[in-house]
Amino acid sequence: MYADLVLLNARIVNVFSGEVIDGSIAVKFGRIWRVGSVDDVIGDSTQIVDVGGRYVCPGFIDAHFHVESSMLTIRGIAKVIIPHGTTSIVIDPHEIANVLGIDGVKMFIEESEDIPLDVYVTIPSCVPATVGFETSGATLDLDDVKKLLSLRRVVGLGEVMDFLGVINRDPILMGKISMVRERGLRVDGHAPSLGGGLLQEYISAGVHSDHECVSGFEALEKLRCGMWIMVREGSLSKDLNRVLGHLVKAGVDLSRVMLVTDDLNPIDASKSHMNKLVRMAIECGCNPIDAIRMVTLNPALYYRLDDEIGAIAPGLKANLVVLDNLKTVNVHMTIFNGGVVARNGCLTVDIGGWSYPPKACETMNLKRLPSADDFAIKVGVERGRAIVNVIGLEEFTLYTKHLTAELNVEGGRIIPNVDDDVIQVAVVERHKATGNIGLGFVKGFGIKFGAIASSISHDSHNIVVVGSNWSDMVYAVRCIVEKGGGIVAIKGGSILEILPLPIAGLMSDLDAGEVSVKLEKLYDASKILGCRLHEPFMTLSFIALPVIPEIRLTDRGLILHDPSDKSIRFIDPVKKIIKIQ
Template sequence: MDPVWKITKIRQQLAVIDGKKAPDIVLKNARYLHSMLKQWVVGNIWILGDRIVYAGDRMPPLLEGTEIVDCTDKTIVPGYIEPHVHPFQLYHPQSFADFCGQLGTTAFISDNLSFVLSLTNKKAFSILDHLKKLPFSFYWWTRFDSQTEMEQEEEIFSNTSILEWLERSDVLLGGELTGWPKLLHGDDQMLYRMQMAKGLGKKIEGHFPGASERTLARMKLLGADGDHEAMTVEEVERRIMQGYAVTLRHSSIRPDLPHLLKGIVEKELPIFDHLMMTTDGSTPSFHEDGVMDKCIQVALDAGVSPIDAYQMASYNIACYYNMSNLHGFIATGRFASLNILQDEYHPVPESVLSKGVWLKRNGKRVHNLADVDYTAIPKFTLDFSLDSQDFQFSMPFGIELVNDVITKPYNSLITREGQLANHDECYLMLINRQGSWHVNTMIKGFATNVQGFASSYSNTGDIILIGKNKEDMIKAFEEMKAQQGGIVLVEKGEVITTIPLTIGGLLYDGSVETLMEKEKALKQALAERGYQLGDAIYTLLFLQSTHLPYIRITPKGIFDVMKNKLLLPAVMR
């Protein structure tokens, strides 16, 4: 494991203390949060390169060439940490970091699932190493399974591959445990992987929505350390009682944070030192009004004390993941990742330093994160077309959407030929990128008047087609194919709206701000055609995800999650 700072750098840092070298930046008269004392203190913060070399009362003996910033009447807090990022929600790690940095979030702990499914470890690690060069802090967790049913599961998620991820110093945990029912039913393979992670000093993150006290106790014995699925104050207490680290969620499909914090404040639970916050992979437009700054504002609005609000987005996370020596703390030796605020009641920073680089100054962007080379991700190129023979929908049952992400089986009684009427049932097809198999069924509750809809964005990267008109579905497929990936809505042979996803058919190659506008246009067009749920992007993502009840369309076929049973296999073309 390479040291964060090499010997030469450390000697230079010591030279600043000794008055033999000037620091790069001094934040003078700074009122800043001392995370260990849980107090606001006033002092001077010396920075050399990406590191705080001193924080206290003194000024440097040597100031030649130093940028001195007078922070009188300002408040400084540590850079915010997002502890549970899914950085592939149409945006990609670099674009989302570039957006978040302007709002004070300067560190991610992120999901590796999309990298694992699309790249060899060698190629994935090359991208991770490139990301590490940016003035932003990227950390990762490694998955133990695909959270769907795949033929290549054991090959992709082998013990050797998982161990290679776990041995990286920027991989902090294993999980999240979406496949926890398998553990409780005796899956020693997953338990072995958890023990590999624990043996290397990594945390284990659960995924236990609605879990009973008994289930939480059993999962704790199996090795789970934390969970982010509490939806009520009672569920927060249940996790705390069993010794879990609890991350409170505020996401596009589960915006639970306001009522959770309000309940914790009302019950006067003395647990804020043990809580973290996350936006849990929200889709782009949810972030129009913020990321971790948004969570802090929610906490302040709920009556949480300012210091506790900021600690839940910085120091608490750093302590839990054993990196408070680098993050979440304005003190000597830490990364120079700092947010300069108007005051503690306004968490959107006026200025942002990330690893000693100004990302924002006095309300203006002054730095763009450099582009990252994603060419290792295979291009979305299809060498096949669809015809009428592919559009046979003879299954006696289909998939009904209970909400954005929960499904159940239903008996479909409609005639499945030609144009469907304006009811809430549509054709649904999943087909792989090679065109070698497809799964056909019906979907109820998606929309009443969507004619042709195609998406290369899905949990596994396979193609989803939905619609009432088979010709429009084929047109949407061809348009998606022509633009080398994307989400396309077609009506009467015309493209209504599209989101191009030219990075591997999964990710948008552009700014998050532009992506937000495209996503909003898509959601508006779907709403006008009868989509009444909250987040269509999550619906696409989770149609294949077998960690949620009750029935899923997967690469193997239609799968009953509760019975762990394949109901209908995929059809070879």
């Protein structure tokens, strides 16, 4: 019997021993058959690829990835990340689940069949992210989790974001955790800024990992408590240098550390994926093989997939990456199930399309379109000053700061101060026609004119809009609804740019190139409006996520994290009114 594929003259990265060994690799039936000497298994029909002394390592794994954040479908994102050496992703489809429920998760699983990318699934644990603080399009209960556990490629429970529910041992949440653990599967965590006793209470409930560390000290505490750490480097939250750099300097064992992207826009995904994270880890001082382990063996071990993927050894799937070197980590070739699927940055196979059912494209259900008056925060005095709570934005992080500002009151309405960058933000419910509109103020966008809006609004994905004036905010929401979802920039009642996202109001049916062009134009439009953020639309999309500190806005109101006990509660956007006669 002869091999189907042989890679000759390879420098093989052995993630078990930590060595780089010169040799060859033989593949049969999509799996690694021989490593080392392969001359006796080369036949007339064997495909021979001479890699010319390049490095061959296991296919890269992104262990925590939200496809929906790319605004592409699974097949759309697969087309751009496979050439970067990614052969496996572990998705948490809680974005589409918040809109379409269990049907949305099943759609993702069906779409991921028969493509040259292994798509493993963690079942969304918290849909919605918090109970009683937001309105989602659907919920996932214990019965839904049980049904999803029977599906192929399910490897665990998705990030358990309701950390207060875990700490307080909410019976439904604990039932989900127990159900998954009884099957020997992993429970992914979400524990932003948790430490001390509260962290240990969270872990003791059965949570295995965390991807929310924003400092090395936080990561080290969680690592010492037995958590697996997923170091995040995405389009918005950029934690790798800060977190991994600290761990490397501390000299700790990195076998329970992984690198993940979490949320990646299509522009960044088209340029690089896990190959960039490996390069950054090496630049942080990480040993190159340790850096490769964090995107291969470590995630495979974590999700108990190491008998399938994560290394180069007989019997494992022939998911391989050929690298030019271990410094730039430039990907020369990607091999999936023993076949060459990408070479020199280009796909060599066709990935066909997949049609979403009409239900997935009919997700705008507002009670009515808002008016300008709906966006005004009204108070009981005609004229005066108002001390208001403000959402303070910070670059390159999902965290916000709780600020205050003093604004004018005119005609019984609080007037945003564009000059001081304190502008209006609103979240408009779009799933159940409740008519809910959450109102607040935000600082950090720098918008001087117009408005921007999006139907991507984690995690319940209502419509979020910010602007310098209420009339442009109204028009922005109207444009989103008319397109069935999307992102838009408005100035003076005119559309500067719009990206329709008709699939669940989250994703486009266009390819990555077309979506990226639209998104670049949206970035340009945001600059015209005065915005100074590097990622304004992803920043906008996280304003409504109540499970990340410090202050958030949902369709039900303004939410504050109490640092003393990590509780969350509603607060009034207005702290104090000063009447002027």
